[in-house]
Amino acid sequence: MQKAGNTIEVCFSPALFGLFDSKDCIVVVADVLRATSSICVAFEHGAGRIVPVETTEESMAYRNKGFIVAAERKGEMVPGFDLGNSPFSFMSRDLKGKTIALTTTNGTRAIRAAAGSYKVAIGSFLNISALCRWMAGEGKNVICLCAGWKNKFNLEDTLFAGAVVSYLTGKAGFYTECDSALAASHLYEKAKPDLYNFLENSSHRKRLQRLHIEKDIAYCLTPDQTSVIPVLEGDFLVNLNS
Amino acid sequence: MQKAGNTIEVCFSPALFGLFDSKDCIVVVADVLRATSSICVAFEHGAGRIVPVETTEESMAYRNKGFIVAAERKGEMVPGFDLGNSPFSFMSRDLKGKTIALTTTNGTRAIRAAAGSYKVAIGSFLNISALCRWMAGEGKNVICLCAGWKNKFNLEDTLFAGAVVSYLTGKAGFYTECDSALAASHLYEKAKPDLYNFLENSSHRKRLQRLHIEKDIAYCLTPDQTSVIPVLEGDFLVNLNS
Numbered sequence: 012m013q014k015a016g017n018t019i020e021v022c023f024s025p026a027l028f029g030l031f032d033s034k035d036c037i038v039v040v041a042d043v044l045r046a047t048s049s050i051c052v053a054f055e056h057g058a059g060r061i062v063p064v065e066t067t068e069e070s071m072a073y074r075n076k077g078f079i080v081a082a083e084r085k086g087e088m089v090p091g092f093d094l095g096n097s098p099f100s101f102m103s104r105d106l107k108g109k110t111i112a113l114t115t116t117n118g119t120r121a122i123r124a125a126a127g128s129y130k131v132a133i134g135s136f137l138n139i140s141a142l143c144r145w146m147a148g149e150g151k152n153v154i155c156l157c158a159g160w161k162n163k164f165n166l167e168d169t170l171f172a173g174a175v176v177s178y179l180t181g182k183a184g185f186y187t188e189c190d191s192a193l194a195a196s197h198l199y200e201k202a203k204p205d206l207y208n209f210l211e212n213s214s215h216r217k218r219l220q221r222l223h224i225e226k227d228i229a230y231c232l233t234p235d236q237t238s239v240i241p242v243l244e245g246d247f248l249v250n251l252n253s
Numbered sequence: 254m255q256k257a258g259n260t261i262e263v264c265f266s267p268a269l270f271g272l273f274d275s276k277d278c279i280v281v282v283a284d285v286l287r288a289t290s291s292i293c294v295a296f297e298h299g300a301g302r303i304v305p306v307e308t309t310e311e312s313m314a315y316r317n318k319g320f321i322v323a324a325e326r327k328g329e330m331v332p333g334f335d336l337g338n339s340p341f342s343f344m345s346r347d348l349k350g351k352t353i354a355l356t357t358t359n360g361t362r363a364i365r366a367a368a369g370s371y372k373v374a375i376g377s378f379l380n381i382s383a384l385c386r387w388m389a390g391e392g393k394n395v396i397c398l399c400a401g402w403k404n405k406f407n408l409e410d411t412l413f414a415g416a417v418v419s420y421l422t423g424k425a426g427f428y429t430e431c432d433s434a435l436a437a438s439h440l441y442e443k444a445k446p447d448l449y450n451f452l453e454n455s456s457h458r459k460r461l462q463r464l465h466i467e468k469d470i471a472y473c474l475t476p477d478q479t480s481v482i483p484v485l486e487g488d489f490l491v492n493l494n495s
Contacts, residue, residue, distance in 0.1 A: 023406055026269060030405055163272055164265055166432040190408040190456045194440055201439055214432045 018152045019179045020189040021172045025117075025124040026162040037151045038125040039134040039142065039175065041168045042158035044216075045096045046083070046118025048135040048231040052098040054250040055137075055237040057107035061248040063119040064112055067092075073112035079104070081113045097227050098137075110247075121158035122243065128154070133241035133248060136206075136231065139174055141238035145251070147183035155195075166198070166213040167232075170206060173199025174234075206232045258426040260394045263414045263433040267359075267366045268404040275370040279393045281384065281417065282367055283376045283410045284400035286458075287338045288325075288360025290377040290473040294340040296492040297379075297479040299349035303490040305361040306354055309334075315354035321346070323355045339469050340379075352489075363400035364485065370396070375483035375490060378448075378473060381416055383480035387493070389425035397437070408440070408455040409474075412448060415441025416476075448474045 022028050041047055050061055064070045067082045067089050074080045081094035081101075088095025094104070096115055113119065125131045129151055134142050146153055155175050157168035173195035179185035180196070187193065202209035207229055210216045216228065230236075240251040264270050283289055292303055306312045309324045309331050316322045323336035323343075330337025336346065338357055355361065367373045371393055376384050388395055397417050399410035415437035421427035422438070429435065444451035449471055452458045458470065472478075482493040 023265060024269060026272075027266060027404065027406075030268075030403070160432075161272070162269065164269075164433045164436070166436060169432075169436060188454075188456050190402075190411075191406045193454055194406065194408060194411060194436070197440055197443055198436055201443060212430075212435055214430050 016184040016186065017150065018189070019155070019176050019185045019187050019192055020153070021155045021157065021176065021191040021195045023157050023164045023169065023191055024159045024162050025121045025156065028124050028156055031154055033125065033128040033154055035129050035151065036154045037130045037132055037146055037149060038128040039132050039153060039155045040118065040121045040125055040158060041134045041155060041171045042115065042118030042121060043135045043171045043231055044167050045098060045227055045231055046113070046115035046158070047133045048137050049096055049098045049101050050113070050133050050241050050248060051135050051137045051237050051239050052101040053106055053111060054239040054241055054253070056102055058111055059108045060110045061241070062110065062112050062246055063122045063248065064114045065119060065123065067114055070112045070114040078110050078112045079106070081111055083115050085116065097224065098230055099227065117158040117160060121156055125156050126243065131243035134171060134175065136171060136174070136234045137236040138239055139171070139178070140235045141252070142240055143175060143178040143183070145240050147179065153179060153185070160214065167210055167216070169195045170199050170202050170209070173197070258428065259392065261397070261418050261421045261427045261429050261434055262395070262431040263397045263399065263418065263437045265399050265406045265411065265433055266401045266404050267363045267398065270366050270398055273396055275367065275396055277371050277393065278396045279372045279374055279388055279391060280367040280370040281374050281376040281395065281397045282360065282363045282400060283397060283413045284357065284360030284363060285377045285413045285473055286409050287340060287469055287473055288355070288357040288400070289375045290379050291338055291340045291343050292355070292375050292483050292490060293377050293379045293479050293481050294343040295348055295353060296481040296483055296495070298344055300353055301350045302352045303483070304352065304354050304488055305364045305490065306356045307361060307365065309356055312354045312356040320352050320354045321348070323353055325357050327358065339466065340472055341469065359400040359402060363398055367398050368485065373485035376413060376417065378413060378416070378476045379478040380481055381413070381420070382477045383494070384482055385417060385420040385425070387482050389421065395421060395427070402456065409452055409458070411437050412441050412444050412451070415439070
């Protein structure tokens with residue numbers, strides 16, 4: 012990884028994000044199982060705007076404003092909400108032009124944590140190539156912020172971050188001196204032949220296995236299902252490509 | 254990694270240690286380049302006790318009590334101190350029965366962070382097998398706390414943690430559902446054939462390269478140079494095996 016062009020760093024937890032100088036960076040938030048994958052699916056299916064909120068109460072308050080409300084806690088849809096956190100639930104409704112209020116355990120909080128940076132983008136395997144192509148042309152340093160699980164490191168977001176590192180340092184002339192980026196890239200290269208099986212022992216995978224959503228996981232690990240690039244504008248996520 | 258016996262977890266940063274329930278655990282603190290390696294060398298060469306302190310001022314105050322004082326900041330010995338942080342400097346002095354006050358950038362702070370647990374032990378490649386054999390017989394869960402660099406993830410401490418995970422889950426019947434432990438173990442298995450070269454691009458290695466201490470690094474990555482097991486007793490590190 013030669014010194015040339017922009018840098019790519021990886022942050023393994025929202026709790027560590029304060030250690031990074033993100034003001035002039037593009038921050039890619041990843042919570043690939045499943046919040047940021049579902050956000051990509053929602054935009055692919057025509058959603059207009061998505062407001063990420065911290066609490067289920069806050070989310071419910073948006074229903075009165077005509078929003079579709081989506082909420083997940085501990086991997087399951089919260090009773091009384093329109094949608095949970097499964098990417099398939101975002102395919103089954105007519106979302107054309109609709110605004111969605113979304114609260115998830117980890118993803119939403121990570122998005123909020125990154126809000127002070129040059130630009131916050133939403134990353135998942137589903138939009139990874141479109142996202143990386145866009146970042147390669149922006150001339151900005153990049154930080155991948157892994158949402159993790161309650162501020163702890165997780166494998167699936169790290170593999171996504173590693174894929175971004177591999178892409179940007181490979182094709183786009185980025186370089187890195189960030190140990191987290193190097194580790195993520197090593198892990199991704201090892202996992203790449205079969206991400207699904209590599210994650211077999213991971214903590215979140217086990218958590219989701221108990222919920223019988225193997226289909227969600229397989230889908231969320233499939234690259235390049237969409238070219239949407241969700242970015243934060245004020246309080247709302249919008250699709251840069253719409 | 255089957256469910257049986259005790260668990261092993263890995264914490265990548267002192268800033269994340271509060272997320273772990275460490276009260277009844279053995280916590281292994283690792284700052285392998287170079288604080289915890291040098292601590293092992295000091296005990297191997299007969300040091301009686303080592304007091305880890307936070308600040309250079311605190312360390313200097315111990316000189317008046319007849320302590321040998323050691324301090325490193327940004328990888329270099331602080332002027333006016335007896336010793337820095339190179340393992341070789343701890344070999345060159347007569348330390349027999351002496352008490353040392355040691356302050357380092359990251360290691361000391363990690364030791365302090367872990368102080369509320371069942372037992373704090375000091376880990377490095379230099380004492381790894383002795384340490385793991387001892388932990389395998391203690392019947393306690395284990396957390397490896399990587400000192401990192403100013404609370405950021407680093408590769409060298411992660412490789413050490415991965416080696417501990419591989420040892421304990423392999424020979425000692427430990428199991429893990431901790432993603433950090435799985436990641437560390439994957440990285441160690443990849444790096445094992447040549448740790449020195451694997452770290453070539455790492456941030457701290459580059460930092461140390463600028464200081465011309467390649468010899469220190471090579472030594473710190475050499476397994477099983479000693480069977481000391483430094484543990485914290487009150488404010489002091491002592492050698493459990495002395």
